[in-house]
Amino acid sequence: MSTTAPTREALALHGGTPVRKVLLPYGRQAITEEDIQAVAETLRSDWLTTGPKVNEFEEAFAAWVGARYAVTFSSGTAALHAAAFATGIGSGDEAITSPLTFAATANCALYQGGRPVFADINKDTLTIDPEQVSFLINSRTKALLPVDYAGHPADLDALLKIAERNGLTVIEDACHALGAEYRKQRVGSIAHMTIFSFHPVKHLTTGEGGMVTTNDSKLAGILRKFRNHGISSDAGDRQREGQWKYDMVLLGFNYRLPDIACALGLQQLSRLDANLTRRKEIANRYSSAFREIPGVIVPAVSPQLVPAWHLYPIRFELGQFTVGRAEIFRALRAENIGVNVHYIPVHLHPYYRDRFGYKGGEFPIAEAAYESLISLPMFHGMTDEDVSDVIGAVEKVTQYYAP
């Protein structure tokens, strides 16, 4: 790109030729023949739901993240609900979380009759600010619910220290961060419980699915019962022991992940390392290109961290372009770049406004981040050409709207 007078190529938004012919989504799964084979074999086997693949997947996943226990769930949302239950969150109890997340993170406290309390975020990493967290702790606080935004781990050391001082449980929402490292340790073995999602846009998919990892055997036991109606044994145990009796010991749900899905998860896990390497390559190409564009802020990476790059969100500095974020977003979509925005801050959703009286302005850093964010396509199946298209489109649109 020349740095002389900017060339203003006609935007697709105004009838110009789009950078690509077909829309590139912001995220998508990659399914191989081996994945299909594994699912087909399970369909031909004796077990469709809770059978041998569940244990195999849980053991392989626990080993991969370096945690003692892994418990599968039917979704990341169900996994969050179970973690809130296992923490003992009840009526009137508070869980402190980030406003810049998917609503499910905060909702899990509501499922238990508790209340999500939001703490503003760090302006660089966009993860929850431990100092803001410590201001909010009181006798009703039960849990901290940090989010590893975009795949960048939250400030876990500081949060665990606060938790220890106040007798709290840290439930880390790592739905973006499978494979991320925090001080040379993989996410999944650090917080009291860590939550993962296997939705198709995430690093590893089972269609729908989720996981909680923990090193605490007592928590693992509660999680296993909670996903199976609160019953203290599973169908496999009963068949092996040839008995009909079972005990329901707590009020749980049917949140089980079937063997069919776990067979897919096991196959996907075997390619996770390659997937993470590819995401890192894409992030590096993006960051070196976008760092050169005035008014564009690339994602910050704290020292001693390895992000998992679920998302690649860039921010546009207000006043550095002749239009706002909404117009830049529309222009990139017209170029067939499937941009997205992560996230509308949770407290600004109508349900939260109505129930808790939020009006906007309560969390200025999260709200300002939201106003300026655009997530660019980021998934391991992207080709080098796809990456070039995204870079070309961002350059084209930002040059067009440069002052």
Ligand SMILES: *Cc1c(COP(=O)(O)O)cnc(C)c1O
């Ligand atoms: C995807 C996601 C969830 C929910 O996961 P599901 O599997 O879709 O229920 C929760 N929190 C965050 C941050 C997510 O990205």
